[in-house]
Amino acid sequence: MPMDKYAYTVTERFLRYVQIDTQSDPLSRTFPSTAKQKNLSALLVRELQEIGITDAMTDEYGYVYATIPATTSKDVPVICLCAHMDTAPDCSGANVKPIIHKSYDGSDIVLPDDTTQVIRAKDHPYLAGKTGDDIITASGKTLLGADNKAGVAEIMDAAQYLLQHPEIRHGKIRILFTPDEEVGRGVEHVNMEQLGAQFGYTLDGGELGSLEDETFSADGVKISITGISVHPGTAKDKMVSAIKVAAAIVDELPKGILSPETTEDRQGFIHPVRIEGMVEKAEIDFIIRDFTTAELEGHEFYLRKLMETVLERYPGAGATFEVKEQYRNMKEVLDKYPQVVTNAEEAIRRAGIDPLRMSIRGGTDGARLSFMGLPCPNIFTGEMALHSKHEYVSVQDMQKAVDTIVHLVQVWEERS
Template identity: 60%
Template sequence: MTDTVLDRLLRYVVIDTQSDASSSAQPSTEKQKDLGRVLEKELLALGLTDAHLDEHGNVYATIPANVDKPVPVICFCSHMDTAPDFTGTNVRPQLVRNYQGGDIQLVGDPSRVIRVTEHPDLNDQIGHDIVTTDGTTLLGADDKAGIAEIMTAAAAILADPSIRHGAIKILFTTDEEIGRGADKVDLKKLGAAFGYTMDGGRIGEIEDETFSADGVVIDITGVAMHPGYAKDRMENAIKIAGDIISRLPKELSPETTEGKAGFIHPVGVTGAMESAKLTFIIRDFTEEGLKAKEALLKGIADEVIALYPRSSLTFTVKEQYRNMKVVLDQYPDVVDNLVEAVRRVGLTPERHSIRGGTDGSRLSFMGLPCPNIYTGGHAYHSPLEWVSVQDMEMSVKTIIELVKVWEERTAG
């Protein structure tokens, strides 16, 4: 069994683990367990005797403490699934050794090019070894780079008794890409006080804030009628749905917002004359902003349906996740210790907000405060996805320094 972070990444990304939002099962695809079984076997081979894959596809393991004082138990977490946005079947990773600048043309589909103008972080990668796809699939560095980094760090920690640490928990989840990554995690069994997801991007970036997120479903019931005799009788549910969408404020859409600005985003439209369904995701960094956007959407829907007196609609809001900063601010040591670890590996820590969510969002509110650490990956969810081997190695070093910081800062 090879043990470099690159070897691990190349071994993991060829396993198809895409999740499927249309499935109600957990995991949503059984193939996610294919990677889970590989990781279980590798963890057992490292000597972690409690390593196991549960019925939901989650993998758990423990690195025992090698100190006597009661250091808080910390967890490192990554997800095994890849995004449904682009195919993850038959991934053929490509290695560009000693990158010397310029655009990278992908060999499987020459029309796909990782252009420096669109990926300026390439300017920081001169001399690095870069892993890409062949252009026909996504790579899956989101989040198999994180898995490879956790596994490599675990092997290094176990091999070097001079790295003093408390108990360390390892958790690999399923279905994160479809918003269910923490649904079946057993925190009591995990037994950690604090956690870190390895699911970020550019090295040096610490993500301690996420969107708060809700989903909205608008079900519309119209009045179907033969179009030849429809005058003053038909109320077409498709047109009602279209009217609602057309009234959405353009300044509150993903394509016009950035930074801390939230949005209202339609993600699905289905229907016929008699009924239609609209699905939305609502995002904001504050609870107040989230509720204001939902109220605005509800107002638009009510205004439109009032124009169709024989039709009706229902407006259903489902909570998805909340801004983890609300929880993390109550436990400053979690981020402070990470900042120190980042400095120790020679990077400048940069605290960032995620215009999205991670398992850490859900886990934080479930009782496991959990910021996000960089993996070195870029252009996630696309065939242009890439990651630097040297940046992954830096992430491994960060994990190792972080467990040392927790041990050093715990009073004996």
């Protein structure tokens, strides 16, 4: 069924959701990491119930589960549509004031609450190509939250459309909204048996038409340094500052390679994301990224040797090196189920878009879900300039994502 006459609700939903602060906290030990994420969970359950989904619910962890019943008698795999509710810790998500810039004219966008924040077309080639679209930004003091509330709003609008049009044939669809994706814990407590899906799609990609079937493999590394604390007045030949050891390790990191600011495409990196300490003890948290796990392990070997070399210059200091697996390249799983990607490509084409097969220099909930038994590539949402005050999204891109979801479930039904 053509959707050109449909009165989309994706924009009004998006504007509503971004005004709810759901920023996650990487230092928290609770789940979800911030209780305020549950405020959006509760709202989404109410809205799902209002559009007719009777089993919509949220659990103690803040996950939202819901079902769109099948409208076909064919044996169609159960498909999960997933997006995350939290926003990144990198930039404030409190008191977001979304602004719609109607019929964008291609010029720089000055954000009114902080006029030093300017989204310059020359710095954002994708935005420069969106002349005529309605562009949503924040006001200059916060991120927008398109990552990933655009995906949440798109799934919600597609669900409403499908429920209003039972003549569209599709199998059973499960909806999953997750907390804490931005701190790497988004699917930590997903009840896979309760979810009951065979294949899935995250709606967490960027530019129109993009379909991502490959992610980084990812580990976290924590270096914990011990020094010797002595009163600075009597510290000569006695004190060993853990702070200085930590600073030396960071300073020894390569400048032209293996860093996010100097790599692109399929190049991996070693990236310090947190440093904290006193003279007696300091910690550095790193994220290690590469598309192949073997290279990931090579980067960790390099970092460990760098740490050991620095320690030789500081007699009396010690350090431990702890590696924690975060996620693995989902392509290892998706290549075993090619129909998951080819069905999505067909859906994108039916929405009138050329599909763009891409790799993610990052990860999604889908990376971990794929290794938990739910092969799960990533579909575009329109979200751009993520984790920053310059974040933006095109209304028209969001509408095309809604179209793609509707076509996607029909493709699965037809090909089953």
